[in-house]
Amino acid sequence: MKINFIGTGSGVISSNRFFTSFLIDSNGYKLLVEAGDGITGILLARNIDINQINGLLISHLHRDHAGGFEGLITQMKLRQRKLPMKVFVQNKIKPVLELNLLQSYIFPERLGFDFDIVGFEEDQKFSISESLFCKSKENNHLLKYEKYKSDEKFIISSSSFLFGEDGLNLFYSGDIGDIKDLLLFKDEPVTHIITETSHIKIEQLIEFLDNHYRLEGIYLTHIPEELEMSILAFHKTLNDDLRNKIVITSDGMNLELKS
Numbered sequence: 001m002k003i004n005f006i007g008t009g010s011g012v013i014s015s016n017r018f019f020t021s022f023l024i025d026s027n028g029y030k031l032l033v034e035a036g037d038g039i040t041g042i043l044l045a046r047n048i049d050i051n052q053i054n055g056l057l058i059s060h061l062h063r064d065h066a067g068g069f070e071g072l073i074t075q076m077k078l079r080q081r082k083l084p085m086k087v088f089v090q091n092k093i094k095p096v097l098e099l100n101l102l103q104s105y106i107f108p109e110r111l112g113f114d115f116d117i118v119g120f121e122e123d124q125k126f127s128i129s130e131s132l133f134c135k136s137k138e139n140n141h142l143l144k145y146e147k148y149k150s151d152e153k154f155i156i157s158s159s160s161f162l163f164g165e166d167g168l169n170l171f172y173s174g175d176i177g178d179i180k181d182l183l184l185f186k187d188e189p190v191t192h193i194i195t196e197t198s199h200i201k202i203e204q205l206i207e208f209l210d211n212h213y214r215l216e217g218i219y220l221t222h223i224p225e226e227l228e229m230s231i232l233a234f235h236k237t238l239n240d241d242l243r244n245k246i247v248i249t250s251d252g253m254n255l256e257l258k259s
């Protein structure tokens with residue numbers, strides 16, 4: 001499994017880091033994970049052909065994760081895409097994305113390529129491609145909005161994921177609500193984790209992961225500009241074993257994960 005970090009920043013716009021997003025390449029199948037506001041321009045600037053991306057997975061509807069969705073599909077149409085495109089989102093989110101596309105005057109039958117939004121449940125295993133599967137779990141990231149839920153049209157949905165390929169199990173936490181969200185896949189043979197540094201203190205994060213998992217790699221993303229220096233400084237204080245496992249990601253970074 002190859003990972004290309006498109007963006008590694010937090011939800012606050014920054015000139016060094018785009019919003020957190022990455023491309024997984026699993027035996028040639030390209031899955032984009034997260035499509036924040038401005039994703040299409042960033043992909044083009046990185047020489048990534050948006051028409052060669054096979055699928056998109058979105059964890060939740062905050063603009064730094066989903067704000068570029070309609071624009072991305074629009075640009076695929078305008079750039080005469082022919083390959084089929086699948087979007088994977090939790091079932092609750094699906095009608096929101098469908099309506100947003102419609103209200104961007106994007107009609108599936110006018111796209112010129114097969115387009116499918118595939119819904120999954122809060123806790124479900126599903127196939128992304130022949131070699132890549134995914135498990136979803138609902139996390140607590142949006143719990144703070146529960147009090148606004150008087151209108152049934154108001155959707156609260158945020159997922160964490162486990163990606164599996166040939167003995168390799170990559171936990172992508174997405175944005176979390178609290179540290180307990182990092183236990184969502186504690187019963188799985190997690191080998192690697194991509195997690196965030198905006199909603200949890202780095203010291204607490206590393207100690208917790210070290211106590212609960214036997215990980216080969218820890219990839220830190222969603223890095224707030226104002227915390228970057230302290231995250232780098234903390235990394236230097238770790239023992240060799242931990243320090244070698246932890247990667248503070250940066251935009252454009254490429255990784256090859258092996259089981």
Ligand SMILES: [Zn+2]
Nearest residue numbers: 060062141175
């Ligand atoms: Zn968020």
